[in-house]
Structures are given as C-alpha cells and as structure tokens.
Amino acid sequence: DADVTQTPRNRITKTGKRIMLECSQTKGHDRMYWYRQDPGLGLRLIYYSFDVKDINKGEISDGYSVSRQAQAKFSLSLESAIPNQTALYFCATGRESTDTQYFGPGTRLTVL
Amino acid sequence: AQSVTQPDIHITVSEGASLELRCNYSYGATPYLFWYVQSPGQGLQLLLKYFSGDTLVQGIKGFEAEFKRSQSSFNLRKPSVHWSDAAEYFCAVGRRTGNQFYFGTGTSLTVIP
Numbered sequence: 457d458a459d460v461t462q463t464p465r466n467r468i469t470k471t472g473k474r475i476m477l478e479c480s481q482t483k484g485h486d487r488m489y490w491y492r493q494d495p496g497l498g499l500r501l502i503y504y505s506f507d508v509k510d511i512n513k514g515e516i517s518d519g520y521s522v523s524r525q526a527q528a529k530f531s532l533s534l535e536s537a538i539p540n541q542t543a544l545y546f547c548a549t550g551r552e553s554t555d556t557q558y559f560g561p562g563t564r565l566t567v568l
Numbered sequence: 569a570q571s572v573t574q575p576d577i578h579i580t581v582s583e584g585a586s587l588e589l590r591c592n593y594s595y596g597a598t599p600y601l602f603w604y605v606q607s608p609g610q611g612l613q614l615l616l617k618y619f620s621g622d623t624l625v626q627g628i629k630g631f632e633a634e635f636k637r638s639q640s641s642f643n644l645r646k647p648s649v650h651w652s653d654a655a656e657y658f659c660a661v662g663r664r665t666g667n668q669f670y671f672g673t674g675t676s677l678t679v680i681p
Contacts, residue, residue: 460611496673501668504668514668559604562610
C-alpha cells in the first residue's frame with residue numbers, strides 16, 4: 457500500500473462549488489503539506505502543518521483552507537472553487553528534522 | 569527571500585549521452601538541497617539530497633549531483649541517459665530552520681533514440 461494517498465485522484469467541478477481533497481499517510485510523520493503544481497510554475501506551497509494543532513499558511517493560501525483531523529490526515533478545501541484553481545494538487549509528509557518530503561500521487565482538479 | 573532557478577525549461581538528449589540539469593538557489597545560509605523526478609502522471613520521487621559533508625552526492629537510478637557553494641548551484645548529472653529517464657525534474661531547497669521547501673519550475677527531459 458502507498459505511504460501517502462490522496463483522494464480523489466481526479467475531480468471535475470463547477471465554479472462556486474465547495475471541494476475537499478483528502479490526504480492520508482501511514483509514514484507516521486508529524487508534518488504534512490499541500491502544494492499545487494501549474495505548468496511552468498513548479499510546485500507552490502498552499503498550507504503546511506507541523507502537528508495537529510499547528511497549521512500555517514504557505515505561499516498561496518488565498519482561496520483555500522485546511523483541516524488536520526489527525527496526525528495521519530490533512531484535508532484541503534476550496535470553499536468556492538474558481539477556474540484558476542484548476543491544477544494538480546500534491547500532498548506531502550515529512551519528519552520533524554528537516555528531511556525528505558514524501559509525496560502522494562496527486563489530485564487533478566478541473567474547475568469549469 | 570529564498571528562490572530556486574532552473575534555467576532550462578526543456579532539454580533533449582540522445583539515449584546514451586550524458587546529462588546535466590542546472591539548479592541555482594538564492595539563500596542566506598547553506599540550505600538543504602534536493603532533486604526530485606516526476607514521471608508522467610506520477611507523483612514526485614526523491615532522486616538525491618544534500619545536507620552536509622561530501623559535496624558530491626549519489627542518488628538512485630545512476631544520478632549524482634554536486635553542491636558548489638561558490639556558485640550557489642546544485643546541478644544534477646548522469647553519465648549515460650536511458651529512455652526511461654524522460655520525465656520532469658525538480659530542484660528544491662529546504663531551510664535548515666523549519667521544514668519548508670521551495671521548488672524550481674522544473675526541467676522537462678526528452679530522450680531520443
């Protein structure tokens with residue numbers, strides 16, 4: 457089984473809809489991250505969480521919110537989706553010490 | 569502010585040829601440095617990382633990278649490219665305080681027979 461899983465893998469939605477992307481991990485890491493990937497822009501950090509009670513905004517948090525339900529679960533929400541949020545979204549995990557981040561397979565979101 | 573530059577958006581090489589992908593960073597101290605590979609439709613996989621010590625690091629799939637402090641660079645190399653190396657490659661910089669990464673915009677590699 458994969459260490460970092462994301463659901464759904466693909467989602468098409470309409471402008472104004474609320475969307476939740478979910479991430480689960482079995483690596484036992486405290487730190488979890490949400491990134492979005494756009495062609496030519498690389499990966500940009502949306503939110504990150506160092507533990508269940510510690511959530512921080514990243515580079516591009518506007519229009520997004522997150523919830524850390526447990527050490528192993530970190531959800532990303534788009535309260536009112538807009539077309540420019542169409543992107544590939546990645547969840548990642550990491551240990552407390554600065555170390556490798558482990559990525560999920562990604563969720564491709566299309567907002568029409 | 570930290571930044572990561574990958575000056576080559578796209579590179580094409582012949583199978584069996586050598587490869588070098590460039591990465592430059594801007595950071596006030598010695599960062600943690602990473603190279604990730606993303607195959608089509610896949611997530612990111614770590615190729616190698618540099619934290620300290622020997623500035624030439626070996627990774628998976630025959631890749632290596634060299635940290636050059638004087639040039640603020642961490643270029644990725646492979647002596648002989650295989651067709652399966654065709655993918656997108658990302659350089660990333662991590663801060664030594666806090667666990668945040670900054671990614672470059674990626675280099676797309678095409679391998680021709």
